[in-house]
Amino acid sequence: MAERERTRTAELNVEGVTKRFGEVLALDGVSLAVAEGELLTILGPSGSGKTTLLKVVAGFETPDAGTVRVDGAAITNLPPARRDIGMVFQNYALFPHLTVRGNVAFPLEMRNVGRAEIERRVGDALALVELAGYEARLPRQLSGGQQQRVALARAIVFNPRLLLLDEPFGALDRKLRETMQLEVRRLQRRLGLTTIFITHDQEEALVLSDRIAVMNKGTIQQVATTTEIYERPANDFVADFVGESNIFHGTLTEPGVVTLSAGRRLMVNRAGRVGDRLGVLMRPERFAPSGANTFSGEVLEAVYLGASFKLRLGCADGLELLVRQPARGTLPAAGQHIEVGIDPDAIHVF
């Protein structure tokens, strides 16, 4: 079964898609390429256009401009029913009057698959999501996690060319969410199914994805691997949205030195042209007790987080830093003076 699905899966290309709702520009010339078998996450705050993009791909919205291609063929004007795309909705959208079997069999019945074949494939799909034995239950007799699995089984049972997941874990509690994330990842790898996953949760995006596309205000800010997104964000928005960050702006005053507006000089690994306006990102966990750049300041706030200390540091020149230290020794008290450092390698300039 897995073998056949691998041959059916597809690559997706979104080319210059624009969608306007009245005055609001929901998608502003979005282009995106998803490779065959890849899991790409679209990450963005609510209102960033990520759900609209998914609806355009699924066929529930028609773009004002642009093209959606699956394996090179334009599907922009194809109705959803003829796109062969599996989708898991935010609230699962299970058919409440049909049993688990009825729900999973639905897409096969719509394709006029024979009875015995339906029985076999529903069995396979339910086994895949570990729900064998639940065939006769109704959706409301299942827990949230189980409903989720039914929705997933229903979305993959007909060997779709793409799988779309629209914030599917939003309604689950943290523990279950983590389990389901890993499970979806396992399933997606096993089937080799090209998948687009939508979330506003950056942690979830990091756990699941091959690559992440960060969206804001209807445009894609950056598409890159998870490490790339975290370590080398393209702009303020990405740096701020993914993970905790200290972001400053300054000017390259000489090669390898950025001078911040407060007057502080930072050693960085960046040649560039003198006079360039640059952004500087320092991740809180990259600070060490000492380094090429040092910051001494007063602890404004200190929080114990089990594995680490989270500190807010106020420097004499007005700079405020978020710092994470491994939780060793005692938690620094507020008002205490400490010194931290960071090497040029650990600073990202953009």
Next chain:
Amino acid sequence: MSIRGFFPALPALILLLAFFLFPVVRMLGFSVEAGTLDWYAKALGEGLYLQVFWNTFEIALLVTGFCLLLGYPLGFLIATTTPTWATLGFIFVLLPLWTSVLVRTYAWMVLLGRNGIVNRWLLDAGIISDPLPLLHNFTGVLIGMVHVLLPYMVLPIYGAVRRLDPAIAAAAQGLGASNWRIFWRIYIPLTLNGIFAGSVLVFVLSLGFFITPALLGGGRVMMIAVLIEQQVRETLNWPFAAALSFVLLAFTFAVYALAQRFTRLEGNT
């Protein structure tokens, strides 16, 4: 609930007691006046009256069927269209409901008569050569009653469709279902309670309908309420009218009880 909880409801209770329960009991007394069930035997035993009951059921059933056929698409449309169109649709559904049944029935007489607007238009258009018999017969009663009772079908169906999560239809679409199949496999089963509520409402109201069949039937379409009125007004036979009323009431309760049972079963799914 404590006794105190009843106080605010007291005026209404007294009103119901005085103007509803008391007359009903009086009527029950009339129907068994002589200490016998002779009037009931007559109502249920003579072919003529049974025929009237049968007519009433037949008309009620047909009215319900036509209301469903017309009301489902309308309720569905109002529930799924844009707010502006929905408001407009509501006005069209509710406006007749706020107009007196008498007025609407007279309007239908103007429309359906031998020289009425419908017949004249059809004659002028050359579609027919002789006027259609639309008034003072079964067809006229049917048209009038469907029109008067349609809102009672549309509103529950509208409510049932509104309660559905639109994502469910979208999901069905994405899974490969045509609109036709979405309608039969998703919408109909999930709005059965609305269909049912509307149908029971229209059917029960049809059973006791008086003004429309009396006027549009022109005395030639005998429904039970028309018969009862005739017994009271023309023959002054109160005991028989009372017996007929109670038979109708019993039928109505039976339908209602059956419906209740059915909905309870429905409610479990």
